[in-house]
């Protein structure tokens with residue numbers, strides 16, 4: 125079955141370290157996805173206003189593009205894109221009245237009924253590729269690295285589109301184990317990163333940052349992996365506002381550690397785009413070559 | 419359909435200009451039909467050749483809810499079309515320092531933050547008389563892809579109709595022009611053969627040839643001009659003229 129890849133806007137700009145490392149990993153695994161030739165921003169949020177169909181146009185159009193590309197599935201990396209697309213897809217599958225209104229509005233597009241399946245990249249790794257195949261392809265197992273998952277909200281909630289149990293997920297723990305690292309759970313793994321509060325109420329946002337970082341430190345983790353550029357901003361970049369004792373807690377996109385473990389070219393990881401501490405940790409552990417310091 | 423026989427070859431057909439019915443000869447362009455009906459274009463008309471973007475028309479067809487558009491100088495009248503000219507639609511172009519501008523997505527976000535309000539309604543694409551995929555170039559700009567936006571918007575003639583339809587109030591064509599200028603001047607690879615040619619011209623390599631032309635009579639000039647070998651309409655880039663005296 126053909127699988128289309130939907131990148132989303134942020135991965136083409138600020139989060140190249142997420143996309144490049146994921147695509148390099150797929151290449152290393154010998155697994156193929158095709159980027160959609162035409163696509164638009166998904167809108168980044170699923171509108172909760174039930175009569176607001178306007179904001180469903182963008183994600184539904186993306187699904188139509190995947191259908192036009194002849195794909196049975198469309199995969200995406202960003203948790204928010206995943207959540208928005210998956211929920212819009214459910215709407216098109218289950219709500220006949222709204223589906224009709226949307227299809228009639230978009231007379232320039234073919235009708236869409238939710239035929240394409242939306243899968244997050246982690247589901248692709250788990251269900252299409254499988255942890256075993258990843259394990260077998262490891263070039264540089266992350267032995268000894270204590271890595272904790274940070275799911276945030278959008279991978280797990282609401283449960284209708286969650287990629288795993290909303291209360292006791294294991295997918296990222298299994299992923300971390302498959303890389304040869306030490307999966308380490310911690311108290312805030314399924315909590316919210318603060319989302320857009322960073323703009324509306326920065327102080328409230330920083331409270332979330334502090335809570336997550338302190339909980340992770342308390343469990344003795346070396347690094348967090350996550351799957352969302354906004355989470356990465358809130359938990360990674362915003363640490364500089366905290367001046368936490370003990371220095372920065374490194375935060376990675378899950379795909380970056382995958383690329384390192386699979387021995388993909390290091391340029392694909394773009395550690396220069398990560399917050400402080402990420403690249404240094406991997407150098408220290410001898411997982412990547414030390415870069416020349418400026 | 420109401421048709422009226424006239425002394426001249428064309429039949430008259432009814433059209434509605436801003437709601438008023440006129441009989442105009444069929445096969446006229448909208449622009450000529452409006453003039454035939456007695457209007458005079460003081461603005462909203464430029465090249466009459468489909469390239470300046472001054473003459474946008476919006477129209478409906480009877481029994482059809484859809485809105486159509488066209489360039490008045492290019493589109494032929496149809497019986498019972500209801501039309502109005504939209505010669506101008508306010509859309510502001512934000513000033514910036516071209517020399518200092520860095521060609522990436524950040525400048526688009528800074529000058530036109532409203533692009534992030536796009537909801538992908540596609541009304542802009544549907545109205546574009548040049549069949550430009552307007553929504554798609556706005557989408558490309560949201561992700562900072564100036565090269566893609568420049569390429570998708572290449573046929574834009576700045577008519578402004580897209581901006582008239584945008585529920586996000588985006589002046590799409592100004593944003594696209596920004597993208598093309600930044601891409602063209604700062605990102606696109608330089609054409610080296612062009613620089614070489616300019617160099618040859620300024621070194622005076624063609625001065626004698628020009629001097630020769632200057633001494634010709636009008637009759638001789640006309641002969642040279644009409645006798646020149648034209649590139650066939652359908653050919654590829656391997657085509658060369660038999661004689662290449664000027665190059």
Ligand code: SF4
Pocket residue numbers: 203204275276277278279315316317318319352354355
């Ligand atoms: S944790 Fe925050 S940014 Fe990440 S998915 Fe949840 S709300 Fe979004």
Ligand code: SF4
Pocket residue numbers: 542545546547548549550552573574575576577578579580581590591
């Ligand atoms: S993109 Fe907009 S301004 Fe350009 S030709 Fe199309 S409608 Fe006119």
Ligand code: SF4
Pocket residue numbers: 535536537538539540541542543552553556580583584585586587588590
């Ligand atoms: S009309 Fe405006 S909101 Fe609608 S797709 Fe075009 S740019 Fe986006």
Ligand code: FES
Pocket residue numbers: 462463464465466467468469470471472473489490491492
């Ligand atoms: S008058 Fe210039 S495009 Fe019609």
